[in-house]
Each structure stands twice: as C-alpha cells, then as structure tokens.
Amino acid sequence: MAEQRYRGGRKSKGEREALHTRVDPLVSEAVRARAADRGMSLNDFVASVLAREVGMTNLAPQAPIRQKPEELPISDVA
Numbered sequence: 001m002a003e004q005r006y007r008g009g010r011k012s013k014g015e016r017e018a019l020h021t022r023v024d025p026l027v028s029e030a031v032r033a034r035a036a037d038r039g040m041s042l043n044d045f046v047a048s049v050l051a052r053e054v055g056m057t058n059l060a061p062q063a064p065i066r067q068k069p070e071e072l073p074i075s076d077v078a
Contacts, residue, residue, distance in 0.1 A: 013061075019050075038063040
C-alpha cells in the first residue's frame with residue numbers, strides 16, 4: 001500500500017449539501033463584492049446569509065477577524 005505524503009489542505013467543515021440557483025448578474029456582482037469586502041469566500045458568505053435568514057445563526061460561517069493595521073511612529077517609517 002502506498003504511503004500518503006500529502007497532509008495539507010484546510011480542515012473539513014463537516015457535512016455539506018450543495019444548493020444551486022441562478023440570479024441576475026447584478027445580484028451576483030453585488031453578492032461577490034460583499035463577500036470580498038468581508039474577506040469571505042462566496043460560498044461561506046451565501047451560507048451565512050441563508051443561515052441567518054432561516055434563524056440558524058449558530059450555523060452561519062463567520063467572517064474572519066481583520067486586525068486594524070497599527071500606525072507606526074514616523075521615525076520608524078522614515
């Protein structure tokens with residue numbers, strides 16, 4: 001039996017089920033932009049919106065926490 005060498009990749013998010021939909025291109029563009037603004041994948045953003053809509057906020061994927069960049073004293077930058 002061959003030894004598995006690859007151990008990378010992200011941790012599983014558990015069981016998932018695919019939903020398929022077609023939306024107006026303007027809606028698609030707005031949703032993609034909102035997901036990018038939040039630093040989320042399109043899939044996680046849509047799953048989050050849907051979970052909140054049906055009252056299951058505990059199952060909504062969370063946007064990553066973005067840390068504000070600290071301002072350096074001008075002497076450290078120059």
